[in-house]
Amino acid sequence: MAFLELSGLTKNFQSQRAVDGLSLSLERGEVLALLGPSGSGKTTTLRLLAGFESPDAGTVVLDGRDMTALAPVARRFGMVFQHYALFPHLDVGANVAFGLESRGVKGAELARRVDEALTLVDLAGFERRPVANLSGGQQQRVALARALAPEPSVLLLDEPLSNLDPALRERTRRELRALVHRLGITAVVVTHEQEDAFDLGDRIALLRQGRLEQLGTADELYATPATAFVAAFIGRASEVPATILSDREARVESFTWPIRWGGPGAPVSGAPGRLLARPEGLRLADAAPSRLAGTVTGRRFTGAVAYFSVETASGLSFEIAGNPAAAREGETVGIEASGAGLHLYPAAG
Amino acid sequence: MTKRRAGWLGWLLVAVLVWLVAYPLALVLVEGVRGSAGWTLDEVRRFAGRSTEWQALWATLWLSTASVVLAGAIGVPLAFLFERVDFPGRKLLGTLVALPAVLPPLVGVVAFLFLYGETGFIGRFVQYLFGLENPPWRLAGPGAILLVHAYSMYVYFYLFCRAALSRLDGAMLEAASALGAGRWRTLVHVILPHLRPAIAGAALLTFMTSLASFSAPYIFGGGYRVMTTQIVFTRLNGDDRLAMVETAALMLLALAAMALFRRADPGGSLAGVGKGTAPSLARAGSARARAGIAAASWLLAVILLLPHLTLLLVSFVPVGTWTTEPWPPEFSPGNYAALFAEPERFRPLVNSLWMASVATAAAVGIALAAGSLVVRRRVSARRLIEGLLGLPWAVPGTVFAIALAALFSVYSPLTLRTVLVGTVWILPLAYLIRNLPITGRSVLAGFRQLDPALEEAAASLGAGRMRTLRRIVLPGLAPALVAGATLAFVTSLGDFVTSIMLYTYDTRPISLEILGSLRQGDMGVAAAYGVLLMIASAMVFALGSRGEARP
Numbered sequence: 001m002a003f004l005e006l007s008g009l010t011k012n013f014q015s016q017r018a019v020d021g022l023s024l025s026l027e028r029g030e031v032l033a034l035l036g037p038s039g040s041g042k043t044t045t046l047r048l049l050a051g052f053e054s055p056d057a058g059t060v061v062l063d064g065r066d067m068t069a070l071a072p073v074a075r076r077f078g079m080v081f082q083h084y085a086l087f088p089h090l091d092v093g094a095n096v097a098f099g100l101e102s103r104g105v106k107g108a109e110l111a112r113r114v115d116e117a118l119t120l121v122d123l124a125g126f127e128r129r130p131v132a133n134l135s136g137g138q139q140q141r142v143a144l145a146r147a148l149a150p151e152p153s154v155l156l157l158d159e160p161l162s163n164l165d166p167a168l169r170e171r172t173r174r175e176l177r178a179l180v181h182r183l184g185i186t187a188v189v190v191t192h193e194q195e196d197a198f199d200l201g202d203r204i205a206l207l208r209q210g211r212l213e214q215l216g217t218a219d220e221l222y223a224t225p226a227t228a229f230v231a232a233f234i235g236r237a238s239e240v241p242a243t244i245l246s247d248r249e250a251r252v253e254s255f256t257w258p259i260r261w262g263g264p265g266a267p268v269s270g271a272p273g274r275l276l277a278r279p280e281g282l283r284l285a286d287a288a289p290s291r292l293a294g295t296v297t298g299r300r301f302t303g304a305v306a307y308f309s310v311e312t313a314s315g316l317s318f319e320i321a322g323n324p325a326a327a328r329e330g331e332t333v334g335i336e337a338s339g340a341g342l343h344l345y346p347a348a349g
Numbered sequence: 350m351t352k353r354r355a356g357w358l359g360w361l362l363v364a365v366l367v368w369l370v371a372y373p374l375a376l377v378l379v380e381g382v383r384g385s386a387g388w389t390l391d392e393v394r395r396f397a398g399r400s401t402e403w404q405a406l407w408a409t410l411w412l413s414t415a416s417v418v419l420a421g422a423i424g425v426p427l428a429f430l431f432e433r434v435d436f437p438g439r440k441l442l443g444t445l446v447a448l449p450a451v452l453p454p455l456v457g458v459v460a461f462l463f464l465y466g467e468t469g470f471i472g473r474f475v476q477y478l479f480g481l482e483n484p485p486w487r488l489a490g491p492g493a494i495l496l497v498h499a500y501s502m503y504v505y506f507y508l509f510c511r512a513a514l515s516r517l518d519g520a521m522l523e524a525a526s527a528l529g530a531g532r533w534r535t536l537v538h539v540i541l542p543h544l545r546p547a548i549a550g551a552a553l554l555t556f557m558t559s560l561a562s563f564s565a566p567y568i569f570g571g572g573y574r575v576m577t578t579q580i581v582f583t584r585l586n587g588d589d590r591l592a593m594v595e596t597a598a599l600m601l602l603a604l605a606a607m608a609l610f611r612r613a614d615p616g617g618s619l620a621g622v623g624k625g626t627a628p629s630l631a632r633a634g635s636a637r638a639r640a641g642i643a644a645a646s647w648l649l650a651v652i653l654l655l656p657h658l659t660l661l662l663v664s665f666v667p668v669g670t671w672t673t674e675p676w677p678p679e680f681s682p683g684n685y686a687a688l689f690a691e692p693e694r695f696r697p698l699v700n701s702l703w704m705a706s707v708a709t710a711a712a713v714g715i716a717l718a719a720g721s722l723v724v725r726r727r728v729s730a731r732r733l734i735e736g737l738l739g740l741p742w743a744v745p746g747t748v749f750a751i752a753l754a755a756l757f758s759v760y761s762p763l764t765l766r767t768v769l770v771g772t773v774w775i776l777p778l779a780y781l782i783r784n785l786p787i788t789g790r791s792v793l794a795g796f797r798q799l800d801p802a803l804e805e806a807a808a809s810l811g812a813g814r815m816r817t818l819r820r821i822v823l824p825g826l827a828p829a830l831v832a833g834a835t836l837a838f839v840t841s842l843g844d845f846v847t848s849i850m851l852y853t854y855d856t857r858p859i860s861l862e863i864l865g866s867l868r869q870g871d872m873g874v875a876a877a878y879g880v881l882l883m884i885a886s887a888m889v890f891a892l893g894s895r896g897e898a899r900p
């Protein structure tokens with residue numbers, strides 16, 4: 001049995017269903033990223049785990065013990081809050097000591113463990129600083145040290161990086177990942193940034209309207225998205241209508257392209273489909289009668305590759321990765337499908 | 350705490366508040382129409398048939414309206430002067446101008462008496478100057494009342510408008526002038542609309558305070574009656590049932606006024622408009638103009654401070670030494686020594702202190718429970734709880750005093766009435782009820798500003814309810830709690846309106862001892878008590894403005 005197991009979790013607010021029959025399981029030491037668009041129920045799921053909300057249905061089981069009815073105090077889950085929720089009237093040391101004192105740790109042992117926790121986040125010697133005078137990144141690390149100090153069985157993090165500026169964000173993310181893996185702690189990280197989820201999560205649960213859309217590693221989500229929503233949410237993709245031919249081919253306008261059938265179910269030949277094409281799944285080529293033709297309407301340069309916006313006469317638009325010198329704006333080009341990275345789904349739903 | 354338990358506690362709090370606040374008021378309405386043999390409108394008819402009642406109602410209404418107009422006419426221009434014009438001494442004078450607020454109502458009235466009364470400093474000076482036989486004037490009647498009201502209540506307009514002006518976005522004024530609006534147009538179309546909520550708020554506060562005003566009409570009114578004094582005199586005559594109808598009339602008048610204001614200004618619509626850069630100050634044109642404004646402001650400050658100084662001076666005048674001279678012949682700290690040395694004089698200090706402390710502590714306790722249930726648990730009764738907490742603010746103190754006297758003078762446990770009148774508990778209870786709006790408002794505001802994630806963080810760190818309350822919630826609420834508690838405390842400490850109707854000899858508070866000393870001609874002792882109350886209020890004010898200064 002898994003270390004942490006959520007089954008059938010459901011939470012309604014008034015008439016709105018925030019979390020809808022969500023089941024997930026984590027192995028000991030695993031880091032799970034909860035990813036999804038705004039309002040998809042990530043925070044609510046985390047709060048159900050922490051015990052701040054009680055579910056309308058479903059259970060939370062930790063190491064074989066049912067925690068569903070336990071108050072937050074009794075769960076011993078560590079939590080890092082989105083805005084950190086540092087106690088403003090206490091200094092750094094007292095913030096970190098707070099959870100330890102709740103567990104009855106005192107005296108020299110307390111001082112030692114506070115120091116240990118602060119060393120962990122590279123803030124040794126900051127004990128007597130008022131928290132209001134810290135930078136955003138330092139506050140985030142104090143929040144982390146405070147949550148880790150009582151050695152919780154599970155660490156919950158709600159958008160831990162969202163209040164940091166971009167430069168700091170990347171560094172903090174690396175440090176956070178290193179720390180979490182070094183400690184081998186079981187953790188759930190909520191984020192709406194795909195990059196954070198990819199970097200921090202061993203596996204990623206993608207939520208949509210309170211439901212689990214797909215659970216898997218970053219590679220799995222990217223390479224084999226289970227639904228059109230996943231394909232569109234993870235990575236970049238242009239969406240165009242297509243006709244389903246088989247589980248490996250589809251017709252776009254009058255051209256037959258190789259695809260990956262994403263499901264659900266078996267493909268129905270001749271039925272309408274949605275094609276989600278990754279920029280690297282398409283290639284720019286010379287215009288030719290055997291290829292779908294389009295006009296380059298824009299070019300986004302990123303260094304090694306450029307992303308070209310191409311529009312066909314019928315109004316389909318594609319984003320295609322290529323050599324920055326491959327085409328100029330206004331030029332007419334042919335579009336060629338390279339096989340991998342084209343995901344086909346049935347049109348309805 | 351489960352949701353259901355919180356819900357139950359919410360209704361329990363409602364029950365307590367209904368018993369404390371709503372039940373006494375309902376009783377006033379009922380007692381007025383209940384005769385010894387069933388329901389009757391006799392007393393109401395008697396009330397309606399007496400011209401003195403209509404005169405008192407009319408006097409209350411026009412005095413309150415005139416107080417609003419006068420206080421506004423003084424306070425709003427002063428706010429402009431001190432917020433928008435730069436001149437030497439602006440900061441210090443700006444603070445001094447708010448000082449009338451540190452005089453509790455009765456103390457302010459006594460100070461006016463010593464200053465402008467027939468035997469006051471000014472009167473004696475004029476008498477001496479012109480060698481008059483008799484005092485040149487009497488400080489009495491509606492004019493005197495209005496003078497005291499204008500003096501003590503312009504501060505509401507001054508402080509509210511200054512706060513609003515300081516939030517005025519300088520860019521907005523620049524935009525107006527860039528659009529070609531002249532000074533006058535900018536004032537009428539930009540600044541005044543911005544001030545509207547502040548002016549409406551101050552007007553409401555002034556009107557309600559005047560409506561409930563008791564000290565000034567009681568001391569200066571003589572035969573001129575307003576509703577509050579009318580009620581007290583009717584009761585002194587033993588006509589309790591008529592007093593009940595009068596009380597009901599005053600209460601309905603207050604609630605109607607409140608409702609009218611609410612309708613005229615449904616929630617300050619402009620108050621929420623964002624902050625911007627502070628507008629630059631207008632420098633008064635020439636150096637001479639600046640000096641002129643500064644001099645006029647200093648003069649004004651001196652006039653406004655005269656009552657405080659008078660009180661201080663008189664408190665050092667030994668009993669019986671100042672007879673006909675324009676200036677007291679000797680000064681000594683004897684009056685203060687007497688306050689602390691004579692048990693009879695010391696007793697009221699002790700009484701007021703313990704009663705105000707108990708009432709404040711209880712009001713804070715109720716406010717904390719209300720804050721937690723209304724803001725955190727969002728119990729279904731939350732609007733009712735907030736409404737009941739605020740109700741005593743809208744109802745004049747006299748009404749509550751009569752209501753409590755009616756409620757607690759009968760022993761009838763079945764109707765939740767017990768005998769408290771004549772015991773030591775009736776005054777603390779009355780103070781408690783009058784403190785509820787003050788502590789309630791500040792504690793609720795404190796809870797609303799306290800990030801709920803802090804309490805969740807404490808819980809996730811294993812802290813139980815008590816530890817979270819002690820280590821996280823109370824420290825977080827401290828500024829709001831201190832502000833509300835100290836304001837409630839000094840209000841109770843100086844209370845006169847409810848005390849005069851509910852006190853006993855053993856529980857007589859400071860205000861009644863001031864009155865007693867005045868009657869016996871111990872001006873110095875009365876002034877010494879007044880100075881103590883003034884200092885307590887000033888300390889609370891200093892505390893409050895320090896709190897505001899924080900970012």
Ligand SMILES: Nc1ncnc2c1ncn2[C@@H]1O[C@H](COP(=O)(O)OP(=O)(O)OP(=O)(O)O)[C@@H](O)[C@H]1O
Nearest residue numbers: 013017018036037038039040041042043044045192
């Ligand atoms: N306390 C609440 N009361 C009512 N509705 C709520 C409450 N908390 C969340 N919701 C609703 O539940 C849904 C899920 O909210 P949740 O905060 O879990 O989403 P989220 O994925 O964390 O979104 P975001 O990325 O914006 O933080 C939303 O539609 C939200 O409006």
Ligand SMILES: [Mg+2]
Nearest residue numbers: 042043044190
């Ligand atoms: Mg969220």
